[in-house]
Amino acid sequence: MASRKDDTPREATAKGPSGPRSGPSHLGKQAMLPFITRRTLGAAVTLLIIAAVTFFLFFAVPADPARLACGKVCPPDLLEQARHNLGLDQPLFAQFVAWLAGIFVGRDYESLGHCPAPCLGYSFVNREPVFETILDRLPVTVSLTIGAAVVFLVFGLATGIVAALRQGKPLDKIASVASLIGASVQIYFIGTLALYFLVYQNQILQRPQYLPFTENPIAWASGLALPWVVLAIIFTANYTRMTRSTMVEQLSEDYVRTARAKGMSGRSVVMRFALRGTLTPIITIFGVDLGTLIGGAIITETTFGLQGLGRLSIKAVWDSDLPLLMGTVLVAAGAIVFFNIVVDVLYAFIDPRVRLS
Amino acid sequence: MTIPAPVASTSVEPLAAKTPETVGRSPGQLMWLRFRRDPTGIVSAGVVIFFFLVAMLAPVISWLYGRDPYILYGQDTPGLLNDFGYPVLPNGGMSSDFWFGIEPGLGRDVFMQLVYGIRTSLLIAMAATLLISMIGIVMGIVAGYIGGKTDYFIGRLIDIVLSFPSTLFIIAFMPVVENLFVDPSEETPVWLRAVTLVTLLTAFGWAGIARLLRGQVLSMREREFVEAAKVTGASPARIIFKELLPNLWTPILIQSTLLLPAMVTAEAALSFLGVGMIEPIPDWGRMFLRGTEVYQNDITYLIFPGAALLIFVIAFNLLGDSVRDAFDPKLKR
Numbered sequence: 001m002a003s004r005k006d007d008t009p010r011e012a013t014a015k016g017p018s019g020p021r022s023g024p025s026h027l028g029k030q031a032m033l034p035f036i037t038r039r040t041l042g043a044a045v046t047l048l049i050i051a052a053v054t055f056f057l058f059f060a061v062p063a064d065p066a067r068l069a070c071g072k073v074c075p076p077d078l079l080e081q082a083r084h085n086l087g088l089d090q091p092l093f094a095q096f097v098a099w100l101a102g103i104f105v106g107r108d109y110e111s112l113g114h115c116p117a118p119c120l121g122y123s124f125v126n127r128e129p130v131f132e133t134i135l136d137r138l139p140v141t142v143s144l145t146i147g148a149a150v151v152f153l154v155f156g157l158a159t160g161i162v163a164a165l166r167q168g169k170p171l172d173k174i175a176s177v178a179s180l181i182g183a184s185v186q187i188y189f190i191g192t193l194a195l196y197f198l199v200y201q202n203q204i205l206q207r208p209q210y211l212p213f214t215e216n217p218i219a220w221a222s223g224l225a226l227p228w229v230v231l232a233i234i235f236t237a238n239y240t241r242m243t244r245s246t247m248v249e250q251l252s253e254d255y256v257r258t259a260r261a262k263g264m265s266g267r268s269v270v271m272r273f274a275l276r277g278t279l280t281p282i283i284t285i286f287g288v289d290l291g292t293l294i295g296g297a298i299i300t301e302t303t304f305g306l307q308g309l310g311r312l313s314i315k316a317v318w319d320s321d322l323p324l325l326m327g328t329v330l331v332a333a334g335a336i337v338f339f340n341i342v343v344d345v346l347y348a349f350i351d352p353r354v355r356l357s
Numbered sequence: 358m359t360i361p362a363p364v365a366s367t368s369v370e371p372l373a374a375k376t377p378e379t380v381g382r383s384p385g386q387l388m389w390l391r392f393r394r395d396p397t398g399i400v401s402a403g404v405v406i407f408f409f410l411v412a413m414l415a416p417v418i419s420w421l422y423g424r425d426p427y428i429l430y431g432q433d434t435p436g437l438l439n440d441f442g443y444p445v446l447p448n449g450g451m452s453s454d455f456w457f458g459i460e461p462g463l464g465r466d467v468f469m470q471l472v473y474g475i476r477t478s479l480l481i482a483m484a485a486t487l488l489i490s491m492i493g494i495v496m497g498i499v500a501g502y503i504g505g506k507t508d509y510f511i512g513r514l515i516d517i518v519l520s521f522p523s524t525l526f527i528i529a530f531m532p533v534v535e536n537l538f539v540d541p542s543e544e545t546p547v548w549l550r551a552v553t554l555v556t557l558l559t560a561f562g563w564a565g566i567a568r569l570l571r572g573q574v575l576s577m578r579e580r581e582f583v584e585a586a587k588v589t590g591a592s593p594a595r596i597i598f599k600e601l602l603p604n605l606w607t608p609i610l611i612q613s614t615l616l617l618p619a620m621v622t623a624e625a626a627l628s629f630l631g632v633g634m635i636e637p638i639p640d641w642g643r644m645f646l647r648g649t650e651v652y653q654n655d656i657t658y659l660i661f662p663g664a665a666l667l668i669f670v671i672a673f674n675l676l677g678d679s680v681r682d683a684f685d686p687k688l689k690r
Contacts, residue, residue, distance in 0.1 A: 046517050054526075057533055184670035186622060188629050189663035192649050196656050295522045299626055303649065313522075314630070317529045325529065332522035340520075 032348070039344060043337040048100075050333045051326065055096050058322050065124045065320045085111055086124055099326065120330070121323035130327040134309065138331075140210045141308035144300065145293040147224055148231035153286060156236040160243020161270065161278075167248065175240055182237030191230045191303040198226065208304040227304045231293075238285060246281050250274040279350050287343030288336075295332030384684075391683040398679025404672035412475040419473075422456075424466040426473040426639045430455070431464015438464050441654075449657025457661050461651045467661055473639035474662065481551055482620035485558040489620075490613050492559065493566030494605070498597060500567070501574025511571070515564040523561035528632045530557060547638055554633060558623060566612050573608060574601060607684040614677035618670040625666060641666055 066083040067074060074082075083089050087098070098107065102119035109115060112122055120130035163175040198205045205226045213220040250256060251274055259269045298310035313328035315321070382390070392398050411418065419425060431438040437445060437455075442462045444450025449458030449467070457467035500511035534553045535545050577583060586600050621641075627633035628642025635643070641662045648659030 042513075042516075046520050049517055050521060054529075057530055180671060180674060181667075184618075184674055185667055186625070186645075186663070188626070188645050188649060189659070189666070192652050192659055193656075193663070196652050200653055298524050298528075298630065302630065313525050314528065317525070329522060329525065332525060333520050336520045336522070 032345070035348075036341070036345065039341045043341060046337055047330065047333055051100070051330055052096065054326055054329045055099070055322075056092065058320075058325065059092060065322060099323075120327040123324050124321045125319050125324075130323045133312065133324065134327050134331055137307060137309050137312050139212065140306055141294055141297060141301070141310065143210065143213065143220065143224055144227055144231070144297055144306065144308060145290060147221070147228040148235065148293070149286070149290060151228055151232035152235040152239060153282075155232060156239020157243050157282065159236070160240045161247055161275070163240065163244045164247035164251065165270070172244075175244070179237035179240040182233050182235075183241070185234060187230060187234060187299050188303050190233065191227070191300070194226060194230055195304070208306060210306055210308075227300060227306065230303075231297075231300060235289060238289075239282060242281055242285060243278055246278045247274055250277040253277070276350060280347060283343055283346050283350065287339040287346075291336035291339035294335040294339075388680075388683045392679060395679050395682065397675055398683065401672040401675035401679065404668065405676055408475060408669055408672075409479065411472055412479045415472050415476050419469055422468065424455075424469050426465065426469040427637055428466075429464045430466060431459045431462075433464075438462075443651070443654050449655050451657065458657050460647070461655045461658060462647075467658065470639045470644060471641070471661055471665055474641040474644060475665075477551075477634055477638060477640045478621050478624055478642070481554055481558075481624050482617055484551075484555045485562065485620045485624075486613055486617045488555065488559040489562040489566060489616060490609060492563040493612075494570060494609060496563065496567040497570025498574055498601060498605075501571040502578060502593070502597060502601065504575075504578075508571070511567070515568050515571075518561060518564040519568075521561060524626070524630075526561065527554075527557045527627060528630060531632050547634075550634060554624065554627065558620060562616070562620070566609075566616070569608060569612065570605060573605060577601060577604060607681075610684070611677060611681045614673065614680055618673035622666065622670060 066079055066086055066088055070079050070082040080089075087095060090098070099121060101107065102115065102121060104117065106117045107115045107119045107121070109122065112127065115122070115129060118131055120134070122129055123133065159175045159179075163172040166172050194205075195208075199207050206222050208226050209223045211219045211223050247270075251270075253274075256269055256273050259273055260266075264272075294309070297308060298314060300306070301308045301310040302314070309328060309331060313325065313332065316324035316328055424430070431442075431444070431450075437450065437459055438461070439445050442464075444459045444461065446452055446458075449461075451458045455466050455468070457471065459465070460467055460470065496511055496515075500508045500515075531550075531553055534556055535549060538549055538553075539545050583596060583600055586596050591600070624633055625640075625642035625645060628640050629645040629649070631646060633642050634640035644662040645659070648662065652659050
């Protein structure tokens with residue numbers, strides 16, 4: 001039984017003895033660990049398939065990376081040499097296995113020496129280690145995502161709750177019109193308009209740029225303020241709508257009515273009961289959004305000229321840079337898969353009715 | 358809802374329940390009755406139809422307006438563009454001759470670019486939406502109805518497709534798919550680029566709708582009317598087409614209405630990134646790409662496609678909401 005454990009969510013313990021269906025449906029620590037293990041294994045398989053698809057499809061691309069590396073005028077023997085240096089003269093499957101093994105045990109290169117354990121290879125273009133390049137760019141994308149996520153989550157939940165509590169009032173109408181526009185607008189359009197009016201015409205905001213948080217947090221925040229606001233405008237809409245509609249539903253649920261009838265104040269009913277039910281769908285879309293943003297804010301980064309993972313992945317495509325492409329795809333897909341698991345685990349904590357099956 | 362509820366009636370929509378003609382109406386007719394009473398729905402449907410009409414009548418508009426989308430007016434006629442290739446007149450060169458101005462650099466007519474651009478965008482988006490819906494319906498129903506191993510494999514396939522970084526993949530594999538049809542040394546024909554784009558958008562788009570329908574079918578499979586059909590010896594085909602599918606049209610229609618603007622924006626985004634439609638085909642995404650290059654000197658060129666796309670997407674989203682309300686008045690926004 002779940003109720004034995006001290007760290008079981010409170011609701012589960014509270015409902016446990018009273019309900020006839022207590023028992024297997026309740027969340028205990030013992031159910032959580034196998035669940036996470038199972039999901040992680042599934043995620044690993046998914047990532048492996050995505051990596052394999054990327055790898056084998058890459059060789060169907062007409063461009064020849066060896067020829068690109070070799071330069072415009074390239075005699076056949078040099079081309080052969082370039083092909084050998086890039087490891088492209090090996091059978092395809094062997095190349096893939098070597099790449100895969102490199103992630104876990106590292107890899108030795110004839111020309112470049114040893115590449116330690118999480119080895120994603122060296123870029124075909126500038127021969128820099130892919131893993132380091134990705135680590136170098138990751139903070140840009142993560143900063144972009146985190147800042148924007150805080151703004152749109154807080155703002156979206158707040159406006160959604162207010163709109164649900166003031167159904168049909170002017171505030172609700174304003175929120176619904178605003179979220180309709182926010183949901184329909186495109187980053188490259190309002191982002192560029194914002195750049196034009198707020199940065200170039202009036203110098204209200206700074207030109208978007210990335211400065212490391214550790215060096216100067218204020219410069220970090222002001223450099224990314226504009227992309228955060230623009231991303232937030234677009235993403236808030238979804239959260240406002242979702243929060244509002246779920247909240248409206250929740251407020252008419254039996255348990256909310258019971259709490260009201262017991263004489264609980266409106267505020268605590270909203271905060272303790274209705275909000276909890278509202279969070280479940282919000283967490284789902286939040287997980288999906290976080291994964292997508294970290295994996296590839298390609299359009300946002302292009303619009304604002306930020307050199308994050310999104311731009312890096314595009315560059316890999318243009319350059320036919322297989323190791324870099326594999327690396328960025330793995331990180332992007334990994335982010336999506338990871339946040340999916342996090343969402344499922346959070347589910348179980350927030351909503352004790354969820355069964356981990 | 359703003360409509361004051363009269364007497365609390367059972368389950369049917371109160372307004373419709375009063376009128377005697379409701380009796381014996383099909384769900385489609387009931388939906389239409391409700392839809393007609395929704396002003397937002399009517400207006401947004403009007404806007405959507407307007408966009409479709411403009412797309413279909415583009416050559417007629419071109420003939421009436423007297424301009425062609427491919428002619429480089431700014432380069433042929435001196436005095437329209439300055440030495441840097443920007444329109445001489447303010448606001449992007451808007452005038453009675455060129456209503457929405459002139460394109461910087463090449464000097465084409467912006468209005469015509471926009472009108473013909475809708476064609477490209479809508480054709481690609483409609484083809485993708487149609488294919489995605491069809492594949493999504495088939496996969497969703499098959500997984501949900503057959504269950505077992507089939508369901509497991511389709512479910513995993515959906516998981517994997519949804520985990521792909523799709524934008525990046527479409528960018529990376531546009532050349533691959535093209536290469537399947539055309540020798541890389543030859544020029545890729547325009548229709549082939551469009552087909553490639555549709556193929557890739559479909560490949561990454563079907564999983565969402567399939568997952569949704571699978572869930573619906575799963576919950577419906579255990580319901581009494583399906584059980585009854587099974588007991589009376591109905592074939593699986595009959596159960597799928599006569600029992601399940603009629604109950605799925607509402608989510609399918611709602612999803613497709615929301616899918617179309619999503620595809621229009623996806624296509625525009627890809628062209629903005631430089632992998633969608635290319636010169637000289639008029640296309641909104643390509644206008645965005647050019648617009649973001651020249652916006653510091655000529656913001657007007659960006660505003661027209663931006664505003665047009667915004668209006669189009671808003672209208673479609675509102676239409677989707679109205680369709681949903683009309684189908685299911687119990688579901689409140």
